[in-house]
Structure formats: structure tokens, C-alpha cells
Amino acid sequence: MIDFSLTEEHQMLRDSVRDFAEREVGPIISEYDKRQKSVYPQVLPKMGELGILGVCIPEKLEGSGLDYLALAIVSEELERMDTSLRVIMSVHTALSSLSLYQWGTTEQQEKYLIPQAKGKKIGAFGLTEPNTGSDVANLKTKAVVEGDEFVLNGAKQWISLVEVADNFLIFAKLGKEKGxxxxxxxxxxxxxxxxxxxxxxxxxxxxxGDTGEIILQDVRVPKENLLGQEGEGFKIAMSALDNGRFTVAAGACGLIKASIDASVEYCHERKAFGQEIGKFELIQEHLAYMQAGYDQSQLLVYKCAWMKNQGLKNTRETAIAKWQATNHASDAANRAIQIHGANGYSGDFPVERYWRNARANTILEGTNEIQKLIQGSFLLGYRKPTSLRCTLPAYEHES
Ligand SMILES: Cc1cc2nc3c(=O)[nH]c(=O)nc-3n(C[C@H](O)[C@H](O)[C@H](O)COP(=O)(O)OP(=O)(O)OC[C@H]3O[C@@H](n4cnc5c(N)ncnc54)[C@H](O)[C@@H]3O)c2cc1C
Structure with missing residues (x-):
């Protein structure tokens, strides 16, 4: 039997994250957005106190020991307020901390993962370069061995949390192997x-949020800071993206929900032709599409959460969840603007922010074209379930 009920722990988590977002961020988000002011210095310490910067990291490594459904719930609730908040879950937790958990040595985990799980340090992920995004194998940042160190040179672009991060996972070419x-x-x-x-x-x-550039100029990195083995960088990046895309998909559910909530409220407030606009069937049709998008997206996300909790490979499933949920989120925000009429086009209502934010999610962590290619290549047998992508370690619940 499939059980969709949330445990008491999951419900409490949802309520506490929602309360945090509404109380701490709700009153300032619109103004910060207009001023392009990063919300991170203000919210990160509070998110650390809340324990949500170590979701999915076992308690023995000072994380909160929660499962992947918890990661989905946190991502959804954060993006319900603003996408920049969910980006923290994707980048710090999913791309950085979970990679350190999956691939790091005991020493690396002690030095880097434990402080990140506690929220004392922030991690980020440097894969994209000025001339290389989707075509990861063609990245140009170079690492050479010099004595007991690697020397890195190159540039990374479009890196989230760039200003607040303490540590970056940097992907670079090392050795003679090509691609x-x-x-x-x-x-x-x-x-x-x-x-x-x-x-x-x-x-x-x-x-x-802050998104920007990293320049690496003769950066000397100690040998013990190599994550995984030489030549495993691509595998590490792809396994990280399996987690990151999951949070993007879950966050997109939050954006859809925010679009629905704002629209329902407006439907009751706004009158035309002598009645609430909610009474018009064409307006109800918009809401119906938004709700269908939410339900479909959340089902895909919850299926992925279940797979991840079992330690099952989930590259294809996560890719389809990311593609579908982010498309539905763009559509929902677009419909929310339509429901709001000209007011939706102004900065006085949040729906234009949702629409601008939703747009990024179809691009980042692998464009939606790439998510479609993943479906095609699995279906055609070009990508074997055992090739390249690694299996996530089974989630360890200790309590
Ligand atoms: C807000 C934001 C935050 C980001 N944060 C990070 C981060 O923290 N770390 C990080 O490393 N990167 C980050 N990125 C970068 C993001 O991952 C890349 O933008 C994305 O992978 C696409 O790469 P690109 O922009 O270079 O597009 P390109 O790869 O140049 O693609 C351009 C177009 O061509 C299409 N295309 C490319 N190859 C194919 C193909 N084989 N078949 C069909 N179509 C194709 C793409 O889908 C796209 O439409 C972020 C981006 C944004 C917008």
C-alpha cells in the first residue's frame, strides 16, 4: 500500500519552516527583491539554528538525520516564500554537503561537512564556466600537480551563494584523460x-540571492582536498545534480503553491461585472491547471524522495521531476499574472516576482532540454542504468 501521509516529524518540520519563512522573510522579501539585496547574511544563521542546513546528513556527522522527504518539504516551503531561499537547499545541502557525505574521506567530512551540516560554514558548487554549461565534459578549468598540491587556474560563472560560501566544490581537468x-x-x-x-x-x-563568478588564479589546493579519485569528477558532479535537481523540483511545487494562494486571494477580492472574478469559469480554469501542475509535480517529487530513501538510482526520475515541476511552476506563475490582470504586471503583488524567479529554474542545474535528453537516452538504451551515474548511499536514519 502506498502511504502519502506525512509523519508527525515531517508535519512539524513543514510548519516550522513555513513559520520561519513567513515571520523572518515575508516582511522583507519584496523590498529586498526590488533593491537586489541578498537575503542570505540575514537568513543563513537562523536557518542554521533551525537545523535545516543539515537535512539528510546523519546525526553522527552533526546533521539533523532527516530523510529525503524532509529535504523536499523544506525546499517546497522555502520556495513558497522565495526561490533564493530554496537555492540554499539546492546548493549548500544537495550539491555540496551531500557530495561531501557521499564522496568525502573521514578527514574531509570532519573538516568540511560537519561545519556545513551545523550551518557554521556554507558550501557552494562550481561547475559552470563562461563558455561551458551543459557541455560539462568540455570544461576548461585546469588542475596540475605540483609537489603535494594541485594548482588550479580557470573561471566559474553563474555560481550561486558565491559571496556567502566558505567552500566551493570546483570541477577541473586533471591529468591526460580527455573529456x-x-x-x-x-x-x-x-x-x-x-x-x-x-x-x-x-x-x-x-x-x-547572490549568483556570480569565481576566478581561480594559481590557487594551491592541498592534495587531501581532492574529492573522490582523479577522473571521478564527472560522476561526482552528476550524482550531485541528482540531488540538486530533486530540490529544484520540490521547490517548484512551492512556487506553484504560492502562485495558487496569491491567485485565490485575489479572485475573492477583485470584482468585475458585479461579481468576484473567481466566479468566472475561465478564471477557474487557470486555477485548475495550476492545481493539476502542483499535484503532478508533487507526486513526481515524492516518488523520487521514496527512491532516494531506499538508496535506489533515480537519475531519470529526478530529471523528469525537475523538467515537469519547473515547467508547471513557470506556467502557474504566468497564469497568476493573468488572473491579477494589470496588477499582476506591477511590483505591488508578488506574482511577477514568482514569474521572474520561475524562469531560472528551467535553466539551472541542467536545462530542461538536458532533462528531456536524459529521458530519451534511457528509453533508447544509450544510457544504461549502470553507466556513469552512481547510486546514492541508502539514507541512514539513526534515531
Ligand atoms: C540563477 C542561476 C544559478 C545558477 N547556479 C549555478 C551554480 O551554483 N553552480 C553552477 O555550476 N552553475 C550554476 N548555474 C548555471 C547553470 O547550471 C547553467 O546555466 C546550465 O547548466 C546551462 O548552461 P548554459 O547556461 O551554459 O547554457 P548552454 O549549455 O550554453 O545552453 C544554451 C542552450 O542550448 C541548449 N543545449 C545545450 N546543449 C544541448 C543539447 N545537447 N541538446 C539540446 N539542447 C542543448 C540548452 O538547453 C540551452 O537552451 C546557475 C544558473 C542560473 C541561471
């Missing part, structure tokens, strides 16, 4: 000499 086989992953501290960062301005959306 994806030549990629290695490195833990690079922002404080390492030769690392510099800048944050972009005037992005279409996610304006309360």
Missing part, C-alpha cells in the same frame, strides 16, 4: 590565495 574522464573535483576554500569572487547584478530573477 569527462579527465575531470576531478576539489574542495577549494574561499580563503585560499588566488580565489576571487564577484556577484552579478540585474539578473531577471532570484534577486535576493
Amino acid at each position: 569527462y574522464r579527465g575531470i576531478a573535483a576539489f574542495i577549494v576554500e574561499k580563503e585560499f590565495s588566488g580565489v576571487s569572487t564577484t556577484s552579478f547584478h540585474d539578473k531577471l530573477g532570484i534577486r535576493t
Whole structure:
């Protein structure tokens, strides 16, 4: 029997994250968005106190020991307020911390993962470059061995949490192997000499988050900061994206919910032709599509959460959840603007922010075209369930 009920623990988590988002972020988000001011310095310490920066990290590594459904719930509730909040779950938790958990040595976990799980340090993920996004195997950042160190040179672009992060997972070419086989992953501290960062301005959306560039100039990285083995970088990046995309999909559910909530409220308030606009069937049709998008997306996300909790491979399922949920979120935000009429086009209502934010989610963590290619290549047998993508370790619940 399939059980869709949330445990008491999951419900309490949902309520506490929702309460945090509404109380701490709700009153400021619109103004911060208009001013393009990062919300991270303000919210990260509070999220650390709440224990949500270590979701899915076992208690023995000072995480909260919660499962992947909990990660979905947190992502949904955060993005219900603003996408920049969910980005923290995707980047710090899913892409960085879970990679350190899955691939890190005991020493790396002690040094980097434990402080991240407690929220004392923030992790980020540096894969994309100025000339290479989807075509990961073609990245240009280089690592060479010099004595007991690696020396890294290159540039990373569109890196989330770039200003607040303490550690970056940097992917670079190492050794003679060509293409994806030549990629290695490195833990690079922002404080390492030769690392510099800048944050972009005037992005279409996610304006309360910081996204920017990392320049690596003769950065000396100790040998013990190689994550996994030489040549395993591509596998590490793809396994990280299996987790990151999951949070993007879950967050998209939150954006759909926010679009529905704002629209329902407006439908009752706004009158035309002598009645609430909610009485018009064409308006109800918009709401029906939004609700269908929410239900479909959440089902896909919850299925992935179940698979992840079992330690089952979930690359294809996560990819379809990310593609579908982010498309539904864009559609829902677009419909919410339509329901709001001209007011939806103004900065006085949140729905235009939802629409701008939703737009990024069909691009980041692998564009939706790439998610479609993943479906096609699995169906055609070009991508074997055993090839490249690794299996996530079974979730360890200790309590
Ligand atoms: C807000 C935001 C935050 C981000 N945060 C991070 C981060 O923290 N870390 C990080 O490493 N990156 C991050 N990114 C980068 C993101 O992952 C890349 O933008 C994404 O992978 C796409 O790469 P690209 O932009 O270079 O597009 P390109 O790869 O240049 O693609 C351009 C277009 O071509 C299409 N395309 C490419 N290849 C194919 C193909 N084989 N078949 C069909 N179509 C194809 C794409 O789908 C797209 O439509 C972020 C991006 C955004 C917008």
C-alpha cells in the first residue's frame, strides 16, 4: 500500500519552516527583491539554528538525520516564500554537503561537512564556466600537480551563494584523460590565495540571492582536498545534480503553491461585472491547471524522495521531476499574472516576482532540454542504468 501521509516529524518540520519563512522573510522579501539585496547574511544563521542546513546528513556527522522527504518539504516551503531561499537547499545541502557525505574521506567530512551540516560554514558548487554549461565534459578549468598540491587556474560563472560560501566544490581537468574522464573535483576554500569572487547584478530573477563568478588564479589546493579519485569528477558532479535537481523540483511545487494562494486571494477580492472574478469559469480554469501542475509535480517529487530513501538510482526520475515541476511552476506563475490582470504586471503583488524567479529554474542545474535528453537516452538504451551515474548511499536514519 502506498502511504502519502506525512509523519508527525515531517508535519512539524513543514510548519516550522513555513513559520520561519513567513515571520523572518515575508516582511522583507519584496523590498529586498526590488533593491537586489541578498537575503542570505540575514537568513543563513537562523536557518542554521533551525537545523535545516543539515537535512539528510546523519546525526553522527552533526546533521539533523532527516530523510529525503524532509529535504523536499523544506525546499517546497522555502520556495513558497522565495526561490533564493530554496537555492540554499539546492546548493549548500544537495550539491555540496551531500557530495561531501557521499564522496568525502573521514578527514574531509570532519573538516568540511560537519561545519556545513551545523550551518557554521556554507558550501557552494562550481561547475559552470563562461563558455561551458551543459557541455560539462568540455570544461576548461585546469588542475596540475605540483609537489603535494594541485594548482588550479580557470573561471566559474553563474555560481550561486558565491559571496556567502566558505567552500566551493570546483570541477577541473586533471591529468591526460580527455573529456569527462579527465575531470576531478576539489574542495577549494574561499580563503585560499588566488580565489576571487564577484556577484552579478540585474539578473531577471532570484534577486535576493547572490549568483556570480569565481576566478581561480594559481590557487594551491592541498592534495587531501581532492574529492573522490582523479577522473571521478564527472560522476561526482552528476550524482550531485541528482540531488540538486530533486530540490529544484520540490521547490517548484512551492512556487506553484504560492502562485495558487496569491491567485485565490485575489479572485475573492477583485470584482468585475458585479461579481468576484473567481466566479468566472475561465478564471477557474487557470486555477485548475495550476492545481493539476502542483499535484503532478508533487507526486513526481515524492516518488523520487521514496527512491532516494531506499538508496535506489533515480537519475531519470529526478530529471523528469525537475523538467515537469519547473515547467508547471513557470506556467502557474504566468497564469497568476493573468488572473491579477494589470496588477499582476506591477511590483505591488508578488506574482511577477514568482514569474521572474520561475524562469531560472528551467535553466539551472541542467536545462530542461538536458532533462528531456536524459529521458530519451534511457528509453533508447544509450544510457544504461549502470553507466556513469552512481547510486546514492541508502539514507541512514539513526534515531
Ligand atoms: C540563477 C542561476 C544559478 C545558477 N547556479 C549555478 C551554480 O551554483 N553552480 C553552477 O555550476 N552553475 C550554476 N548555474 C548555471 C547553470 O547550471 C547553467 O546555466 C546550465 O547548466 C546551462 O548552461 P548554459 O547556461 O551554459 O547554457 P548552454 O549549455 O550554453 O545552453 C544554451 C542552450 O542550448 C541548449 N543545449 C545545450 N546543449 C544541448 C543539447 N545537447 N541538446 C539540446 N539542447 C542543448 C540548452 O538547453 C540551452 O537552451 C546557475 C544558473 C542560473 C541561471
